[in-house]
Amino acid sequence: MRARRRAMAQGLRRCGLRVIALAVAALLMLAGGEMTAAGEEKPDPRSEIGGLQSKFVDVNGVQARYYEAGAGEPMVMIHGGFTAGSSTANVFSRNIEGLAKRFHVFAVDRLASGMSGNPLKDDDYTYQGDVDFIYGFIQTLNLGPVHLVGHSAGGAIALYLAIEHPEAAKTLTILAMGPENPSPAPENKTRLDLSKCPDQSQYEGLQCRVAMLAWLPTTFDEEYWNADKFMATLPKSKEARAKLNAGAGRSFDFPAFKQKMLEKVREEGALQMPVLLVAGKNDVLDWGLNDEKAKLRGEMGLFEIIAAKNTKVQMIVITNGGHFMYREHPDEFNAYLTTFIDTWEKYPAAPAQGNFPKPPTNSSAPPRREIQPQTQPGVIPGRPQIGRQGM
Template identity: 30%
Template sequence: MTVLTDGLVVDGVRLAYRDRGRGEPVIFIHGTPSHSYEWRDVVPHIEASGLRVIAYDLLGYGRSERPADRDTSVAAQTDLLEHLLDTLGLEQVNIVAHDIGGAIGLRFAIAHPERVRRLMIMDAVSYDSWPSPTWQKIIDEQLDEAAAMSQEDFDALLTRQLTMAVADPACMTGDVLRAYLEPHRSPLGRASFFEHQVRHYDSRYTQEISDRFDRLTMPVRIVWGEEDQWQPLHYAKRLSGDIPGAQLVVVPGAGHFLMEDDPDRVVREIRDFLSDPAAQG
């Protein structure tokens, strides 16, 4: 998958997106600190399976618009997902979602179960699992100061965080690391990171849906990196116990960004889930 170059105006804002293939639609929702680049080794294989694949950058992320006056919280991104599907004329989709994308997918599926055929969440934020102590301290005490940090200091901060997101640190070096840092390689990009991402790291968006999982009527598969340092495995087990009929798949040797540690396994899990006759919504 190449960098997103298509643009679509949705609810008055521009989203970078990619819509390829034919067949049953599946939409990929990335996490933070990230953008749709994280799906680059996954999406082409899912397209090759005969599915229509939509990937997009969340508002304020990647190559999507970074509006100064627009809410980019998990709740607002969930509403925007509904507008995106309406703009694309999609009544029902499969959702594959990671990290905060998982929270967006869960919120959307709870609010609109009739529009989600199947839901796969990967290493999702949930309950009170976020933000981490590092980010909470920045939010509480240093947000404005952090937004004004130098490029060198910012790169060092984000590199430390991204390296924690993989089980194998070698996966987050060179061109891969540069691609994750690239959207923030300017004063605007750094400020946007704190304003559109970090400012909205807030567990109320996941805690307020924790008693509504019985509304999920579609098949749900939870895929989790066994060595996830950001979202420990016990949250995956709690989710699988609370979501009716959910399947839990634990990927050994993978961290939070399991599509970096083991993209082949991620592809296999998505293909299996979307083709499983037992997982028909």
Template identity: 25%
Template sequence: MWREIKPDERLEVEVDGFKVVAYSFGTGDEVVFCLNGGPGLPCDYLREAHSCLMDEGYRIVAFDQLGTGASDRPADTGLWTIGRYVEETETVRQALNLGKVHMLGHSWGGWLAIDYALTYPENLKTLILEDTVADIPHLVQELERLRGALGSETIAMMQKHEAQGTIDHPEYLAAIAILTYRHVCRLSTWPAPVKRSLDDWNMGPYGTMQGPNEFLYTGNLRDWNRVRDLPKITVPVLITCGEHDELTPACALRMKLGLPNAELRVFANASHMPFYENPQAYYPAVLEFLSRRGAAL
């Protein structure tokens, strides 16, 4: 189960002249390399959810992506591209001498992990794609379905504010709040690491790459789609999601059907953060996959 653990090492890596801060837990030879969601979030929420895997003999490594957390926060919007983040991820892996890793990508970190796997397949042992997608246009269709559950009048209200650019209006924000509770985290009290990450969200990368909120995609990733390339990823893949996930089970199935060596787990009573919402089911599933598929290599 997750708990807050002080990292064994805090490491600084230079990436294109900027400082990127990484955190390492445990000393095992098998490395779980975590890529958190956002974009623009510090890694606290994902780091603290997975550092406990050190108890099972794994080394866990996470880092604050450029623009987040303790890493440098340049203002150049030209830096906020998935290709640059792929190269940043590889720079961190090399600088920390991680070797071949079990890469775990959550949400936006899953999109990054897919592009990394297509660029540097030789550096992966396994791939864990959590609460993520391989096709943003398909996700947008799914989000419209989730929004539709609010009712026609609410949808009309949201569309009006999006068209007018008044998405800071209280009634629009109220609708987003309902969707967030239903599909991002269904816990009545959000865990401290989640709150820390959200309170320190850099909206520069987020707005440039994704959009103004979780349910409206307007950024440079809005047309991102790697479904045709998924057959090139041949390492063992575990796909996970919550039954109420904003990045829906239909999106997860779309990935599974495209990957030649993948399995899928959908966690009950969870949305976008099963590691906090249903840890009793989440951790055994991840550890069993790592033990079975990792050992088989």
């Protein structure tokens, strides 16, 4: 009888331990647990740089890591790079503090990048999945219309988001050459030479590519690379790269998607918010292989497409800057961006193209008389005459 009681007591203790363990696990999930494919659930100092502190929010079942600073009108910054390994919100570390003096800044890790979680479905390893994730982030935090700022591939995401959800974008700023731009050179051959880099399916290859895009030796420092490697070598990052290498999202027809989006802009005037394009004069992604100097054909091509139906487009070229010109010249970039946004805050938007107001007429003024040029025999009006004074 005593033996039976002891056995029952041991069973109850084991059961109690299991319950306690499950309860602790549940609390960890709520308060901050281990990294999973769904994303980190608590800040990790190894992923942070520049004194920034991470925050996390659930976006439709996936954790999103972001930095938040400042007050005022909301600004959402979207980093570029390939998925799961070559860029995160850390790339804006030199800009956030300065911009936060005027704006409420949110710099977010894209889907499957940095400390944000991986897609719940393999079909979301696409630009459309990225767009939906950022739009969900804006909705989840109830930010309302925001100033969208996207770099490189993040610029493509910002562009497509503004096309699909124009009510969410107060202004749009696209930084550097990206996949949304027309080709910078025949067969897309540029000065970027990846032959010296490891396989691009591995982090070392992606890191090598990013380093080659930097124009100045100060573009990235040791703190940046340490945090970048930490995040890129997490299990969830390796899982995302493995899925991409295995074909996740491959059914998504990006060329057709890109063409459809640009046609909406060019033909339908889908973008009517103020748009700023910022280029680095020495961006090797927009520098044709056989060009002595960067011609920025891709950036100018996108400018022409957007400006076809939108008169509120501006472009700034920063000299001595490359693909990461905003990191290389942060104060200068922040000033340009703030001035651009403030301009459209203070002045009425330009009229749509084709509807420019005519200059006012003064009915009391006498009618304008056309002056006909005086001619001499053998002299054709309007044609310069060789040997005459002033020529």
